[in-house]
Amino acid sequence: MAFAKDLNLDATELRLGLPGTSDESAKNQTPATLRSNNKRALPEESMSSNATASKNCNQETAPLPKAQVIGWPPIRSYRKNNLQPKKSEGEISGIYVKVSMDGAPYLRKIDLKVFKGYPELLKALEDMFKFKAGEYSEREGYNGSEFVPTYEDKDGDWMLVGDVPWEMFTNSCKKLRIMKGSEARGLGCVV
Amino acid sequence: MQKKTAYSFPDEILEHVFSFIQSDKDRNAASVVCKSWYEIERWCRRKVFVGNCYAVSPTMVIRRFPDIRSIELKGKPHFADFNLVPDGWGGYVLPWISKMAGAYPWLEEIRLKRMVVTDESLELVAKSFTNLQVLVLFSCEGFSTDGLAAIAAGCKNLRELDLRDSEVDDLSGHWLNHFPDTYTSLVSLNISCLGSDDVSFSALERLVGRCPNLRRLLLNREVPLDKIANLLSRAPQLIEFGTGTYAAELRSDVYSNLVEAFCNCKELKSLSGFWDAVPAYLPVIYSVCSRLTSLNLSYAPIQNPDLTKLVSQCPSLQRMLVLDYIEDSGLEVLASSCKDLQELRVFPSDPFGEEPNVSLTEKGLVAVSSGCPKLQSVLYFCRQMSNAALVTIAQNCPNFTRFRLCLLDPKIADYRTLQPLDVGFGAIVEHCKDLRRLSLSGLLTDCVFEYIGMHAKKLEMLSVAFAGESDLALHHVLSGCESLRKLEIMNCPFGDKALLANAAKLETMRSLWMSSCSVSLGACKMLGQKMPRLNIEVMDEKGPPDSRAESDPVDKLYIYRSVAGPRFDMPPFVWTMDEDFASELS
Numbered sequence: 001m002a003f004a005k006d007l008n009l010d011a012t013e014l015r016l017g018l019p020g021t022s023d024e025s026a027k028n029q030t031p032a033t034l035r036s037n038n039k040r041a042l043p044e045e046s047m048s049s050n051a052t053a054s055k056n057c058n059q060e061t062a063p064l065p066k067a068q069v070i071g072w073p074p075i076r077s078y079r080k081n082n083l084q085p086k087k088s089e090g091e092i093s094g095i096y097v098k099v100s101m102d103g104a105p106y107l108r109k110i111d112l113k114v115f116k117g118y119p120e121l122l123k124a125l126e127d128m129f130k131f132k133a134g135e136y137s138e139r140e141g142y143n144g145s146e147f148v149p150t151y152e153d154k155d156g157d158w159m160l161v162g163d164v165p166w167e168m169f170t171n172s173c174k175k176l177r178i179m180k181g182s183e184a185r186g187l188g189c190v191v
Numbered sequence: 192m193q194k195k196t197a198y199s200f201p202d203e204i205l206e207h208v209f210s211f212i213q214s215d216k217d218r219n220a221a222s223v224v225c226k227s228w229y230e231i232e233r234w235c236r237r238k239v240f241v242g243n244c245y246a247v248s249p250t251m252v253i254r255r256f257p258d259i260r261s262i263e264l265k266g267k268p269h270f271a272d273f274n275l276v277p278d279g280w281g282g283y284v285l286p287w288i289s290k291m292a293g294a295y296p297w298l299e300e301i302r303l304k305r306m307v308v309t310d311e312s313l314e315l316v317a318k319s320f321t322n323l324q325v326l327v328l329f330s331c332e333g334f335s336t337d338g339l340a341a342i343a344a345g346c347k348n349l350r351e352l353d354l355r356d357s358e359v360d361d362l363s364g365h366w367l368n369h370f371p372d373t374y375t376s377l378v379s380l381n382i383s384c385l386g387s388d389d390v391s392f393s394a395l396e397r398l399v400g401r402c403p404n405l406r407r408l409l410l411n412r413e414v415p416l417d418k419i420a421n422l423l424s425r426a427p428q429l430i431e432f433g434t435g436t437y438a439a440e441l442r443s444d445v446y447s448n449l450v451e452a453f454c455n456c457k458e459l460k461s462l463s464g465f466w467d468a469v470p471a472y473l474p475v476i477y478s479v480c481s482r483l484t485s486l487n488l489s490y491a492p493i494q495n496p497d498l499t500k501l502v503s504q505c506p507s508l509q510r511m512l513v514l515d516y517i518e519d520s521g522l523e524v525l526a527s528s529c530k531d532l533q534e535l536r537v538f539p540s541d542p543f544g545e546e547p548n549v550s551l552t553e554k555g556l557v558a559v560s561s562g563c564p565k566l567q568s569v570l571y572f573c574r575q576m577s578n579a580a581l582v583t584i585a586q587n588c589p590n591f592t593r594f595r596l597c598l599l600d601p602k603i604a605d606y607r608t609l610q611p612l613d614v615g616f617g618a619i620v621e622h623c624k625d626l627r628r629l630s631l632s633g634l635l636t637d638c639v640f641e642y643i644g645m646h647a648k649k650l651e652m653l654s655v656a657f658a659g660e661s662d663l664a665l666h667h668v669l670s671g672c673e674s675l676r677k678l679e680i681m682n683c684p685f686g687d688k689a690l691l692a693n694a695a696k697l698e699t700m701r702s703l704w705m706s707s708c709s710v711s712l713g714a715c716k717m718l719g720q721k722m723p724r725l726n727i728e729v730m731d732e733k734g735p736p737d738s739r740a741e742s743d744p745v746d747k748l749y750i751y752r753s754v755a756g757p758r759f760d761m762p763p764f765v766w767t768m769d770e771d772f773a774s775e776l777s
Binding site for chain 2: 069070071072073074075076077078079080082083098107109
């Protein structure tokens with residue numbers, strides 16, 4: 001769970017359990033809807049994300065593992081990053097992007113590499129900032145929600161999270177911003 | 192009768208005398224002898240160190256010291272290194288650069304640590320300080336390679352560019368091309384933190400080739416191993432070298448080129464880098480090993496026996512940084528081979544693993560403490576410790592100046608007796624009378640703090656986590672440690688009483704950091720009212736302090752002395768408790 005500390009789990013009381021466990025049952029709908037969309041996460045992908053989630057679920061009842069305490073052990077981020085081996089020449093060890101939300105005081109950083117697709121990412125964002133993204137559709141963007149996840153790509157354009165295939169997204173995303181719904185109209189909409 | 196002045200010789204003589212006084216402490220002492228010494232001294236001071244950029248304003252510095260050539264500024268508190276200081280907290284250098292641009296056109300050296308540096312600031316630096324020779328950005332962030340391009344293009348007299356541990360937005364490696372072809376004065380270049388694959392290697396080669404005085408070159412991970420030989424052959428005069436990635440397929444031509452290249456570097460004393468190192472290529476540096484005084488293998492996943500074999504070939508080592516792959520056995524070899532060792536840092540290879548992955552225990556540190564009489568500075572991450580071991584270490588090394596022990600389980604007891612580690616750390620402070628820096632860990636009660644207050648009279652910096660039981664702990668430290676300048680505390684169950692009882696002490700220190708402790712909002716407000724020359728900064732994500740009860744503990748607290756008053760560049764989650772705080776809200 002090396003990425004756990006990057007999500008600042010301790011501060012946000014995040015639990016990486018299966019959807020439907022503990023108090024997560026209310027949030028079931030959103031991830032399920034996203035998973036059913038062919039365009040993004042394939043069913044196999046979300047299956048494997050469940051597999052890792054179930055491993056974490058076992059730790060839920062145990063006391064918080066030491067890894068989740070922010071600031072301990074006192075090792076600087078670049079050292080933690082360098083412990084990961086470089087698998088191949090082209091691969092970077094982690095894709096850390098800053099995440100901000102309109103109205104929330106703290107910025108966070110997350111590693112996009114640890115997510116296998118949009119459902120996982122969105123769930124993590126929802127848990128981190130305690131909001132609901134609403135239902136995503138290609139035509140209408142995120143419906144039924146006050147907050148909309150957006151990102152700035154390499155060209156400096158602001159896009160809706162979910163509009164491009166996952167790999168393209170992780171390669172081009174420079175930072176994430178969870179915008180107030182009203183501001184996000186007109187972003188990446190097809191119509 | 193003519194009144195005789197105290198000094199009947201010209202100011203220039205005093206100035207000349209002062210020019211031999213380099214240390215800030217001594218200069219400060221001289222400046223308070225009398226008004227005329229104050230005046231003379233301030234006109235001829237050339238170097239300023241500002242340990243907390245918010246303790247004083249740039250205007251004040253410029254007003255007192257009109258002709259500075261070298262400035263060092265520090266921004267965020269140390270715990271920012273471990274992600275405890277939220278993004279946007281502060282530490283911006285631009286206001287300083289803007290003011291100094293006009294006041295110090297002859298500025299030669301800028302050294303910044305934990306500050307937010309923007310491309311705009313760097314462009315302003317390049318434009319305003321044509322004589323800039325040294326730029327050190329230590330653990331800074333907020334800038335990109337565009338800013339570096341401006342420095343490269345504009346600072347024709349640059350000797351030293353050091354970006355150590357900074358977070359740089361690596362847009363393109365082509366910033367190196369901005370050093371003009373006529374530029375030949377580079378002496379020291381540290382780009383080890385740069386991330387992108389896009390290092391303009393040819394530009395780097397040309398730069399290295401045309402700078403005959405280059406003595407220090409620290410590359411980034413992206414520079415492949417097969418390019419190193421060529422680079423070294425252009426700079427055989429290097430004293431300090433940091434490789435890039437140290438992994439490659441074993442090829443005899445690459446291997447022999449490297450052997451030859453390292454062999455030709457007759458003055459090489461310090462090596463680092465070694466990312467992803469594979470054992471096959473380690474022997475290429477054997478010709479250098481006997482001369483090495485500093486070796487940083489803390490990014491190298493090399494294990495024993497290769498690791499120990501390498502270390503055993505470096506008898507002149509004074510400084511050793513390594514991962515815990517060295518294990519107790521390797522440290523025993525280090526202890527018997529490296530009698531000049533002064534500094535040892537052992538980092539964890541698997542800090543978040545539940546079970547130990549290597550056999551590194553307290554025994555390794557005991558061995559080094561016993562075998563290396565000059566050992567002064569230790570940073571040691573491990574999983575078990577005993578009071579007995581700490582007592583032995585303390586007795587072996589009374590000359591310790593820095594001792595930082597980090598037990599991966601922060602509240603772990605003495606593994607042999609299951610007692611707290613109070614006695615062990617007590618022995619450290621009792622025997623090591625020159626100890627300036629100490630980091631504690633493990634199961635610790637108020638007792639250890641009593642020992643610290645009693646014995647650690649030279650202690651300047653103390654780091655505490657998950658320790659102590661009551662306010663007495665903090666009180667012992669604040670009332671006993673006469674030399675204390677920086678105190679940083681996380682996750683300890685104390686606060687109010689000790690802080691309020693020792694409020695005056697806080698003005699004698701640079702700063703105090705407390706996070707996840709038991710300091711109430713009410714106590715912070717009281718301190719703010721009582722101590723106008725302290726900035727009491729409360730950080731809380733949950734919302735403004737006025738929305739909560741006085742008895743609520745604050746999330747993070749940063750207190751520092753300042754003659755500049757409260758700052759105005761605070762983000763929305765930081766509040767200053769000053770005298771006006773209460774009235775501002777009503």
